[in-house]
Structure formats: C-alpha cells, structure tokens
Amino acid sequence: MRVIDTVTELRAALDAERAAGRAVGLVPTMGALHEGHLSLVRRAVAECDVVCATVFVNPLQFGPHEDFDAYPRDLDTDAALAAGAGAALLFAPLTAEMFPAEPCTTVHVAGVSEGMEGASRPGHFDGVATIVTKLFAIAGPCRAYFGEKDFQQLAVVRQLVRDLSLPVDVVGCPTVRDVDGLALSSRNAYLTAEQRQSALVLHRALCAGAAAVAAGETDPATVAELMASIVAAEPEVQLDYAEAVDPRTLRRPAALDGEVRLLVAARVGTTRLIDNLGARTPGAAPNHDHHHPEQGATVPAARTDHQESH
Amino acid sequence: MRVIDTVTELRAALDAERAAGRAVGLVPTMGALHEGHLSLVRRAVAECDVVCATVFVNPLQFGPHEDFDAYPRDLDTDAALAAGAGAALLFAPLTAEMFPAEPCTTVHVAGVSEGMEGASRPGHFDGVATIVTKLFAIAGPCRAYFGEKDFQQLAVVRQLVRDLSLPVDVVGCPTVRDVDGLALSSRNAYLTAEQRQSALVLHRALCAGAAAVAAGETDPATVAELMASIVAAEPEVQLDYAEAVDPRTLRRPAALDGEVRLLVAARVGTTRLIDNLGARTPGAAPNHDHHHPEQGATVPAARTDHQESH
Numbered sequence: 001m002r003v004i005d006t007v008t009e010l011r012a013a014l015d016a017e018r019a020a021g022r023a024v025g026l027v028p029t030m031g032a033l034h035e036g037h038l039s040l041v042r043r044a045v046a047e048c049d050v051v052c053a054t055v056f057v058n059p060l061q062f063g064p065h066e067d068f069d070a071y072p073r074d075l076d077t078d079a080a081l082a083a084g085a086g087a088a089l090l091f092a093p094l095t096a097e098m099f100p101a102e103p104c105t106t107v108h109v110a111g112v113s114e115g116m117e118g119a120s121r122p123g124h125f126d127g128v129a130t131i132v133t134k135l136f137a138i139a140g141p142c143r144a145y146f147g148e149k150d151f152q153q154l155a156v157v158r159q160l161v162r163d164l165s166l167p168v169d170v171v172g173c174p175t176v177r178d179v180d181g182l183a184l185s186s187r188n189a190y191l192t193a194e195q196r197q198s199a200l201v202l203h204r205a206l207c208a209g210a211a212a213v214a215a216g217e218t219d220p221a222t223v224a225e226l227m228a229s230i231v232a233a234e235p236e237v238q239l240d241y242a243e244a245v246d247p248r249t250l251r252r253p254a255a256l257d258g259e260v261r262l263l264v265a266a267r268v269g270t271t272r273l274i275d276n277l278g279a280r281t282p283g284a285a286p287n288h289d290h291h292h293p294e295q296g297a298t299v300p301a302a303r304t305d306h307q308e309s310h
Numbered sequence: 311m312r313v314i315d316t317v318t319e320l321r322a323a324l325d326a327e328r329a330a331g332r333a334v335g336l337v338p339t340m341g342a343l344h345e346g347h348l349s350l351v352r353r354a355v356a357e358c359d360v361v362c363a364t365v366f367v368n369p370l371q372f373g374p375h376e377d378f379d380a381y382p383r384d385l386d387t388d389a390a391l392a393a394g395a396g397a398a399l400l401f402a403p404l405t406a407e408m409f410p411a412e413p414c415t416t417v418h419v420a421g422v423s424e425g426m427e428g429a430s431r432p433g434h435f436d437g438v439a440t441i442v443t444k445l446f447a448i449a450g451p452c453r454a455y456f457g458e459k460d461f462q463q464l465a466v467v468r469q470l471v472r473d474l475s476l477p478v479d480v481v482g483c484p485t486v487r488d489v490d491g492l493a494l495s496s497r498n499a500y501l502t503a504e505q506r507q508s509a510l511v512l513h514r515a516l517c518a519g520a521a522a523v524a525a526g527e528t529d530p531a532t533v534a535e536l537m538a539s540i541v542a543a544e545p546e547v548q549l550d551y552a553e554a555v556d557p558r559t560l561r562r563p564a565a566l567d568g569e570v571r572l573l574v575a576a577r578v579g580t581t582r583l584i585d586n587l588g589a590r591t592p593g594a595a596p597n598h599d600h601h602h603p604e605q606g607a608t609v610p611a612a613r614t615d616h617q618e619s620h
Binding site: 007011019098101103104105106107108109110111112129130133134137138140141159160162163164165166167 | 317
C-alpha cells in the first residue's frame, strides 16, 4: 500500500488509475480505524479496481469545545489495518497540506443537516460537507463509501453530491457492531469498562423502538419517548435525543409508514455516542434501495445491521 | 459546434476529450454573449485543445427583486457567436436539468465576497459560488475563463477553487470596452441611447481615480470620493459604491501601495452597472502575476484594459 500525503500526488495517482480504465473506490475516514471502517474498505475492494482510504482528522467538523485535540491518532496502525483490508493507497495529509491558508469557503447543506446532530453540534455538518467536497475534488470520479453509523452524515453527503453534480457514487454501508450490540466507534476508546456496559443501552433502546414500529406503533413521538425512557433508566447515560424519522428527509412524519429510521445520541460520562437502526411498519415491503447493502458485502468476524435484519 | 443540454452528455464528452489527452477550456456564461464573452472563448481556444462555452441563466445568483425574468435569452444567437469564436461545445441546460429538485446545498465564500457587490446583492455570491462549483464538477479538470469585468466574482471563484482544491485553473481576462470606454455587459441592452451616454461616467470616474493613484494619491478614501464625486455630477446616474481596494483581499487598505483595484457600481435609470480598473502607485513594479493577461491574448476589434494599460 502506498501512503500519499500531498494533494498533487493523490490526484496524479488516481487520474492514472482512471486513465488505465480502473474504477476508483474512496473510503474517507478520520483514522482510528476499526472494523467498521475496514468493512467499508473491504466492500470498496470487492466493488472497485483500486481503493484509496483517507485519514484526515478534519478540524472544520469539530466544535470549539469538542475533542479535536484528544481525537485518537495512530497513522502506523491505521496504515497496517487499511493495507490488511486491501487498500492500495492511503491518503494521509497534514492539516497544512489541506489548509495551507485559513479557508474561506463553506459548503452548507440545508434540510437533512438540520435537527439531531445538526442541532446538537452547530457547524458540524458544514465542516463535514466542506471537507467531503474537497476530498471528492481531490480524488476525482469514484465510488465513495460511508457508514450508516453516521446516518445523518450519509444523508448530507448524498444531498450535496446530488445538488453539486459531483461525479461520485455514494455507497452507504451497514453499521458494524460488537457482539453485544455496541456500534463500533473510534470514540468507544474513551469509555471505561463500566461506561462501555452502560453504553449498550443505546442499542437496546433502538431495538425496542424497532420492535414497537414492527408491532404497529405508528406515532413517531411514542416511539421516540419509548427509546428515551429506556435510555433514561441507565443512570450513567445522559440522553441528547431519540428520534423516529423518514430515512430520506430525516424529518419526523405525521405517522410512521414503511421505512423508518430510529436515531439516538447520548453522553456516557463525557463521551458522546450516536447510534441508529432501520425499522419497518408492518406490511411494508422490504427496502432494497441504495441505502441498503448488497448481498456481496460481508464483514467477517463482526455483526452488521445487515446481518441482523435478514 | 455541438450543443449539449444534459449533465451526463457533457461529462461524457469532456471525459472523452481528456482521455484522448486533450486539454479542456471552459467559459461559463449566462448567455447574451457579447465581445467580452467572445474574448474569453478566443483566449480559451488559443490555450486549450477543446473549448466548451456554457450558457445558463443561474437563478441562484439573482435576488428576489432583480432581473432574472427579464435577463436577455437568445440561444440561437449565442450558439452562432460561440461557434464563430471557436467553441467546440456549448452546454445549455434547462433549469430543470440543473435543478431537478429544489437544491439544498450552498457554497459560501467569506472574505472577498463581502462588501461591494456582496453588500449590495445579498446572496448573490453564494449563488455564483454554488453554480460555479457545480459547473466545475460537471465539466471536470479544465482551465476556466472569467472576465475581470466581474472582478469580485473572479476573486470569489479563485478563492473557492483554492479552498476546495478543485482541479481547475482559473484564468482572469481583461474587460472588453466599447471604443467610448463603456465596459461591455449584457445589461447594456437595457439602456436607452441617452442612458448609454450617461453610463460613460463610470469609466471616466475610474480613469480619474487611476490617474490620481498614479499621481501619488495614497489615501483610498480620497480616491473613492473623487470617483464618487465624478459619478454624482451625472444627473441620470445613481452611485451605489466607489472603492479603491487591494486587488487580492478586496479590502480598503490603510494606504494604497503598489497594485490597486478601483471599482464602481451605479444605477443608470433602472439598470445597475458595474465596472473596475487596475491602478498602480508611482514606482510600483508592473504586476505580471496571473491576474493579468498574457501577451498572446488579443481581442480583435475591441479595446481591452490590457491594451489600455500598456
């Protein structure tokens, strides 16, 4: 695997691949790679001719009181993991390479960025949209892989690609979970053993919400309150939000009908965690649209929501 | 010349050109082509292997009370003119092709977009930055030609290309003027013969400002007031702003030193016109940076600021 740290080199390398007729897969990450990221790399390897993972802790998407400085960084380990999963290239630029001068340009996505993470983390999705637009501009035409773990982020990325006609196919991939249900996250590293145990309540709440939807509950507020009450019963965990929304608009509909997305965010100690799960009202046809993984994508040695729901 | 009206076709056509090793030149316009636009096409033809002009009256950059509906549209004439100037492709999409759904994404450029046009036309540069980012994403790697007539717009485009690492070389080209000094503009079509005569005061004011700078006036406020007073003497003309700024930051410096840009905006009847001119303090070395045209670029049968200043 070739590690590249300049914009010029990455552009030249991927242009050469495309010129040779090879399809490029891109896996943008902030590093601290875990099995969730590696499932994206493996999926990209299965579907593309050459895969580039990127590691860049994007300062634009952290708020002033968030964990930018503390965010885990270990490029050597990340490089070994990405190579092991089949990436041919790793783009790991310094901040000074990405931002030689203070940037003045912001990409803002209205609609799907509002509410939930957008409400809790002002400016977060502007930072995400801006860096993703920039990474796409550097990488050029490609398929880009994002985890459903950051479901609202995935919606923001899909929206900006559509609106700006970026030459990118966005592929959403299922959340990878530990065997006990905890969604993999680089921020899990902040948790003590006890906190980790408490954090399982997020997935429990989502499963209870999904079960209620499957059993016929169509009021999104009732489903949200059910999930909130389950999280509230865990003393170490401070709920931020629990929501039941339309997976396309990320808005709470008047009544749940068909595909539903359940999302929760909570603080466990000082660590903020998010999770989400798909649900379906009774009688709704299974959704085989582009939000869902294809049969070919498997993640060895880890449960995914895909495997759960089939 | 081939006229293309879909995003998919344009992308395929320009990808094929690049795959064949041909350099692409792009000339984004809102149509109503005049000698100024054609000078951009000719410059692009001289510097690139294949030139694509685009004609799209971008709704995003018009304010609610501006002239979007009245803006002149004549695709047949535009196509004939672009072909005559050497364009191989003309991209002229319908609004529904560019925006099949209400777009939610906005590209905002802080700094150079503030003040002057940014202050007078709220949202205008967001609309420009958004459509230019989208056109660049559709066109792919290219050299893109913009007129210095819209000097602040050119600065906005340069800034967003830098910040978002877009694979585009932005080329600024000198303003083309009629023999009496009036800068060519599609909006000149709105002027009566008398108003056209009154409008000459913009260029006169700029020339007086440049002469004052060349003669040693270093106070930007004094130069701005001089230009404002000349415009104010013309009864049919309502000044919007007159400014003397640093051409890189578009801010008024404490004292003029070296390269200076003079800009004016005014309403002539109901028609809003803008113009600008480069100036230089005494003893400053001529600026041969990328803001200035190269010797090879000539515009037949029309004066350009380039020719004036040499």
